[in-house]
Amino acid sequence: xxxxxHASPLLQGLNNEQAAAVTLPQTHAxxxxxxxxxxxxxxxxxxxxxxxTGQVSPGGLLAVTFTNKAAKEMLTRLSAMLPVNVRGMWVxxxxxxxxxxxxxxxxxANLSQTFQILDTQDQLSxxxxxxxxxxxxxxxxxxxxxMRFIAACKEDGLRPKDVVVRDPDDRKRVELYELYEIQCQxxxxxxxxxxxxxxxxxxxxxxALREHYRHRFxxxxxxxxxxxxxxxxxxxxxLAGPVGGGGGAILAVGDDDQSIYAFRGAxxxxxxxxxxxYNVTHQIKLEQNYRSxxxxxxxxxxxxxxxKGRLGKNLHTTQGAGEPVRVYESATDFAEAQWMVEEMKQLxxxxxxxxxxxxxxxxxxxxxxxxxxxxxxVIETALFNAAMPYRVYGGLRFFERAEIxxxxxxxxxxxxxxxxxxxxxxxxxxxxxxxARSIEQLQDAARAMGCAMHDSVHAVAGKAGANxxxxxxxxxxxxxxxxxxxxxxxxxxxxxxTGLIEHYQAEREGADRIENLQELVNAAESFVTQEGFxxxxxxxxxxxxxxxxxxxxxxxxxxxxxxxxxxxxxxNQAQAGQDAIQLMTVHASKGLxxxxxxxxxxxxxxxPHENSMNDFDGLEEERxxxxxxxxxxxxxxxLSHSQTRMLHGQTRYNLKSRFFEELPEHALKWIxxxxxxxxxxxxxxxxxxQNPAWQNNAWGGGAATAVAPKPVAQRAAPxxxxxxxxxxxxxxxxxxxxxxxxxxxxEGVGDDARAQVNFxxxxxxxxxxxxxxxxxx
DNA sequence: AATGTTAGAGTTTTT
DNA sequence: CTCTAACATT
Numbered sequence: 001x002x003x004x005x006h007a008s009p010l011l012q013g014l015n016n017e018q019a020a021a022v023t024l025p026q027t028h029a030x031x032x033x034x035x036x037x038x039x040x041x042x043x044x045x046x047x048x049x050x051x052x053t054g055q056v057s058p059g060g061l062l063a064v065t066f067t068n069k070a071a072k073e074m075l076t077r078l079s080a081m082l083p084v085n086v087r088g089m090w091v092x093x094x095x096x097x098x099x100x101x102x103x104x105x106x107x108x109a110n111l112s113q114t115f116q117i118l119d120t121q122d123q124l125s126x127x128x129x130x131x132x133x134x135x136x137x138x139x140x141x142x143x144x145x146x147m148r149f150i151a152a153c154k155e156d157g158l159r160p161k162d163v164v165v166r167d168p169d170d171r172k173r174v175e176l177y178e179l180y181e182i183q184c185q186x187x188x189x190x191x192x193x194x195x196x197x198x199x200x201x202x203x204x205x206x207x208a209l210r211e212h213y214r215h216r217f218x219x220x221x222x223x224x225x226x227x228x229x230x231x232x233x234x235x236x237x238x239l240a241g242p243v244g245g246g247g248g249a250i251l252a253v254g255d256d257d258q259s260i261y262a263f264r265g266a267x268x269x270x271x272x273x274x275x276x277x278y279n280v281t282h283q284i285k286l287e288q289n290y291r292s293x294x295x296x297x298x299x300x301x302x303x304x305x306x307x308k309g310r311l312g313k314n315l316h317t318t319q320g321a322g323e324p325v326r327v328y329e330s331a332t333d334f335a336e337a338q339w340m341v342e343e344m345k346q347l348x349x350x351x352x353x354x355x356x357x358x359x360x361x362x363x364x365x366x367x368x369x370x371x372x373x374x375x376x377x378v379i380e381t382a383l384f385n386a387a388m389p390y391r392v393y394g395g396l397r398f399f400e401r402a403e404i405x406x407x408x409x410x411x412x413x414x415x416x417x418x419x420x421x422x423x424x425x426x427x428x429x430x431x432x433x434x435x436a437r438s439i440e441q442l443q444d445a446a447r448a449m450g451c452a453m454h455d456s457v458h459a460v461a462g463k464a465g466a467n468x469x470x471x472x473x474x475x476x477x478x479x480x481x482x483x484x485x486x487x488x489x490x491x492x493x494x495x496x497x498t499g500l501i502e503h504y505q506a507e508r509e510g511a512d513r514i515e516n517l518q519e520l521v522n523a524a525e526s527f528v529t530q531e532g533f534x535x536x537x538x539x540x541x542x543x544x545x546x547x548x549x550x551x552x553x554x555x556x557x558x559x560x561x562x563x564x565x566x567x568x569x570x571x572n573q574a575q576a577g578q579d580a581i582q583l584m585t586v587h588a589s590k591g592l593x594x595x596x597x598x599x600x601x602x603x604x605x606x607x608p609h610e611n612s613m614n615d616f617d618g619l620e621e622e623r624x625x626x627x628x629x630x631x632x633x634x635x636x637x638x639l640s641h642s643q644t645r646m647l648h649g650q651t652r653y654n655l656k657s658r659f660f661e662e663l664p665e666h667a668l669k670w671i672x673x674x675x676x677x678x679x680x681x682x683x684x685x686x687x688x689x690q691n692p693a694w695q696n697n698a699w700g701g702g703a704a705t706a707v708a709p710k711p712v713a714q715r716a717a718p719x720x721x722x723x724x725x726x727x728x729x730x731x732x733x734x735x736x737x738x739x740x741x742x743x744x745x746x747e748g749v750g751d752d753a754r755a756q757v758n759f760x761x762x763x764x765x766x767x768x769x770x771x772x773x774x775x776x777x
Numbered sequence: 778a779a780t781g782t783t784a785g786a787g788t789t790t791t792t
Numbered sequence: 793c794t795c796t797a798a799c800a801t802t
Contacts, residue, residue, distance in 0.1 A: 649793040
C-alpha cells in the first residue's frame with residue numbers, strides 16, 4: 001500500500017518514530033508520547049495520512065480527546081492538512097461523542113428526545129433537592145459527598161445494584177444514588193457521567209447497534225489515554241470489539257508519566273491493561289523532545305525516575321544544556337513573590353534588548369505555576385504592586401456565571417418543562433413573590449402526584465398557587481411566542497419578558513451581568529452560524545424533528561445550543577488579549593509551554609501536597625505533577641520555596657520539598673543570597689523544621705504499602721521555659737477545653753513557643769505554650 | 778424578602 | 793486569611 005512511507009508530503013519533517021507512528025498498519029497500537037515530543041502532530045498527521053492514502057473514509061474514523069480545546073486543535077490542524085469537511089467527523093471529547101451518540105439513539109437509550117445535560121452545579125442542586133425531599137441528614141450525608149460518590153460509581157461503570165455495600169452509610173448512599181437516577185429519568189436530564197455510562201450500556205446491550213458501530217469505526221484514536229477512567233476504557237472496548245473480531249483498531253496515545261487525574265477516576269493502569277488485553281505488539285516511544293534545553297529535561301528525567309512501575313521513557317534533545325535550573329529560597333511567601341517579580345522585570349528588560357537567549361520577549365512567555373489556587377493571591381499582590389499585567393487561569397467560566405445560567409434555565413424550560421432543576425433556579429428569579437414556603441408546597445404537591453413541578457402548580461392553593469400558575473403561564477406564553485423565531489430573537493425575547501435585564505439594571509453591580517447576557521446573544525448567533533443551521537433558522541421547529549445533515553443528530557438550533565453550553569463551559573475570558581504574565585495551577589498548565597517557568601511553593605506539605613503524601617500512589621502522582629510542571633519550560637526554569645508561608649490565616653513553617661533531592665545536582669544553580677538577613681531572625685528554625693511528622697517517614701525504602709506517618713518524639717532541647725517545658729512532639733496531652741490530643745510539632749522559643757496539637761475531638765490547633773493549660777496524659 | 782452575622786472549611790478539574 | 797453557606801434579624 002505504501003511502499004515508500006516518506007513519499008507523502010505529510011510525512012515530511014517527522015522523525016523516524018513519529019513517521020512510524022503515523023504510518024502504522026491497522027492494528028492496535030500504543031504510542032508513548034513524552035512531553036514536547038510532537039504528540040498532537042502525530043495524531044493529526046496519522047488521521048490525514050489514513051484518509052489521504054484511502055485507508056479510511058472520514059466516517060470510518062473516531063478520534064477522542066478529553067477537552068474541547070484539544071478536539072478543536074485537532075480539527076483545525078486537520079483541515080489545514082486536508083481539504084475535508086471535518087464537521088461530520090467523529091472527532092471530539094468523550095462526552096461530546098457520547099452526547100452525539102445518545103441524541104441519535106435517544107429512544108433506544110430510553111431517554112427523552114429533549115434530554116438536558118446537568119453540569120456539576122446543576123447536579124449538586126438536584127441532589128440537594130432530593131436530600132431535602134427524602135429528609136436525608138445532610139450532616140451525615142453532605143450533598144457534595146453524595147455527588148462525588150455517584151460520580152465515582154459512574155466512572156467505574158457501576159449502577160446502584162452493582163455497588164458493593166460495606167456499611168450502613170454505604171447502603172444509604174446507594175439508596176440516594178438510586179433515587180437520584182429515578183429523579184433524573186423523570187425530569188429528562190443526564191449528568192456528565194450518565195452520558196458516558198448510558199452510551200456504554202447501550203453499546204453493550206444492543207447487539208445490532210454495537211455491530212454497526214464496530215463495523216463503521218475502523219480506526220479509533222485516543223488522546224491522553226493515561227487519563228481515561230475505567231468506564232471510558234470499557235466504552236472504547238465496546239467500540240473496538242475483541243481481538244481479531246473484525247472491529248476497529250485502537251491507537252492509544254499517552255504518557256504514563258503525565259497522569260495527574262487519579263483523583264477524578266483516571267487509571268494509568270489502563271495503558272498496561274490495553275497492552276495485555278489487546279496483545280499490543282506495536283509500541284512506539286516518542287522520546288525526542290523539541291521543547292526544552294537539556295538541563296530542564298535532565299531534571300525532569302531524573303525526578304521521574306524515582307517513580308516505580310513506569311512503562312519507561314527517557315526524553316532527550318539535540319539542543320544544548322541551556323541555562324541551569326535556578327533554585328531560590330526566601331524567608332516569606334511575600335518575599336518569594338517579590339523576588340519573582342524582580343526576576344521577571346530583568347528577563348523582560350533583557351528580552352527587549354534583543355539578547356535572544358538571555359531574556360524573554362513577552363510577558364505571556366512567563367508562567368508562574370503553583371500547586372494550589374490559594375497560592376496565587378500573594379503573587380497577584382506582588383505583580384499588582386509592580387504594575388505588571390497578569391492573567392490568572394481557572395475560576396468561573398462563561399456558561400457557569402449565575403446570570404448566564406439563569407437565562408439558560410429559561411431556555412431549557414422552553415425545551416423541557418419537566419426539568420425541575422431549571423424550574424427551581426428561575427421560579428423566583430427575578431423575585432416574583434414565590435418564597436420558600438410556596439416552593440415547599442409545590443414540591444409536596446409534585447411528589448404526591450409523581451410529576452414535574454411545572455405540572456403541579458394548579459394543586460397549590462391560595463396566593464402561592466396563583467403566583468406559581470402565573471409563572472408557568474409566563475413560560476408557556478413565552479414558548480408560544482418563540483414560534484418561527486430564530487435563536488437570537490428567542491433569547492432577546494426571553495431576556496426582556498422575564499425581567500432579567502430589568503432586574504440587573506436595578507442592581508448596583510449589575511452592569512457586568514447585563515453585558516454578559518448580551519454576550520450570550522452574540523454567542524448564540526455565532527454558534528448557529530458555525531454549526532451550519534443558518535443565521536435565520538427557526539430555533540424550535542414545531543414537530544421537533546430536525547436532522548443535522550452533518551452529524552445525523554436530531555437537534556433543533558435551540559437544543560444544540562443548550563448542549564453546547566453544557567458541554568463547553570467556555571473560557572474564563574478574563575482580560576484576554578493583553579500581554580500578561582500567566583498564573584495557573586500545575587494541573588492547568590498541562591499541554592502548555594512557556595519560555596520561562598517559575599514553580600513556586602516547592603515545600604513539603606504544599607508540593608508534594610500534604611493530603612497526597614501519606615500514601616505511595618499519591619506521592620507518585622505528585623511527582624508526576626512536578627514532572628509536568630518542569631517540562632512546561634523551554635529555556636528557563638526557576639524553582640522556589642519559602643521558609644514561612646501564610647496559609648489559612650496561619651503562618652506555616654515548611655521544609656523545602658523532597659523533590660529537590662530528586663533533581664540532578666549538575667543542572668541546578670542555587671541563587672539564594674548567601675548572607676541572608678532572615679536566616680538568623682527565624683525563630684528556632686531547627687526545631688520548627690524538625691517537627692513535621694512526615695520528615696521521619698522515608699519513602700526511599702520502596703515500601704509498597706501505605707503507612708501513615710506517626711509523630712516521633714523529638715530529642716530536641718526544651719523550647720519552652722515555664723510550666724509547659726515538658727511538651728514534646730508525639731506526646732499525648734490534655735487540654736481543659738479541647739480534651740485529649742497528640743502534639744504534632746513545636747515551633748519558636750521562650751514566650752513565642754507554640755505547639756501544634758491534634759485533638760481527637762476538635763482537630764488540629766496551635767497553642768501558645770506560655771499560656772496553654774496542658775497536662776501530660 | 779432583603780440584609781447582616783457567624784460558623785466552618787479551605788488540593789488538583791474536565792465534561 | 794477569605795470565601796461560602798447557613799442562620800438570624802428586620
